[in-house]
Amino acid sequence: MGRILAIDYGKKRVGIATTDNCRIIATALTTVCSHEVLDFIVGYTAGEKVDLIVVGYPKTMQNEDSESMKYIKPFVVGLKRKFPNIPVEMYDERFTSVMAHKAMIEGGFKKKIREDKSKIDAMSAAIILNSFLDSRIYKEKYI
Numbered sequence: 001m002g003r004i005l006a007i008d009y010g011k012k013r014v015g016i017a018t019t020d021n022c023r024i025i026a027t028a029l030t031t032v033c034s035h036e037v038l039d040f041i042v043g044y045t046a047g048e049k050v051d052l053i054v055v056g057y058p059k060t061m062q063n064e065d066s067e068s069m070k071y072i073k074p075f076v077v078g079l080k081r082k083f084p085n086i087p088v089e090m091y092d093e094r095f096t097s098v099m100a101h102k103a104m105i106e107g108g109f110k111k112k113i114r115e116d117k118s119k120i121d122a123m124s125a126a127i128i129l130n131s132f133l134d135s136r137i138y139k140e141k142y143i
Contacts, residue, residue: 002049005041006129008056008093008121009072010034015121017129018048026129028122037075038082045083053079053086056093056128091132093124 004023008015014037016029032040044050055076058066080088 002051004052004054004129004132005044005050006054006056006091006125006132007037008125008128009037009068009075010121011068011071013121015123015125016040017122017125018044018050019129019133023133026126026133028119028126031119031121034071034075038078041079041083045086050086053083053088054091054129054132055079055088056125057090058093089132091128091135093128 001021001023003021004019006017006026008017012034013031014034015031016037017026018029019026030040041050041053055072058068058072076088076090
C-alpha cells in the first residue's frame, strides 16, 4: 500500500504532509517554494510509493472558490500532467492555517517557531491530510 501525500499550495510556499505506509498517521513533511514543488514530488515518489495526492481546496465561507484558486488550478493541471498515474483529489482546507497555529500553541511551540510560516504551511498540509483521512473513515463506516 502506498502513501497519501497532501499539499497546501500557496503562491510562495507549499506545505507537504504524508501518511505512514498504513495510511493511519498524517505527518507534516516539509515546506518548499512553489516553483520547486513538482521537482520535490518527483524526488519523493522516486523513493516512496504514493497512491494518492490530496490538494487543499480553499473555499470562502459561502462555499465558493477563494481568490487563491487562480494559482491552485494551474498547479493541479500541471500535477496531473506530471503524475498521470497518481490520482489527485481536492479537499476543503478552510481554517487549516488557523488550526495549525492553534495546534502549535497548544503543543507548546515557542513563539519564534510559531511565527515561521513554513512550519504553519507544513502543519496545515498535515491537518488537511488528517481531515481527509477522517472523512474516508466516516464514509467507509457509515455511507
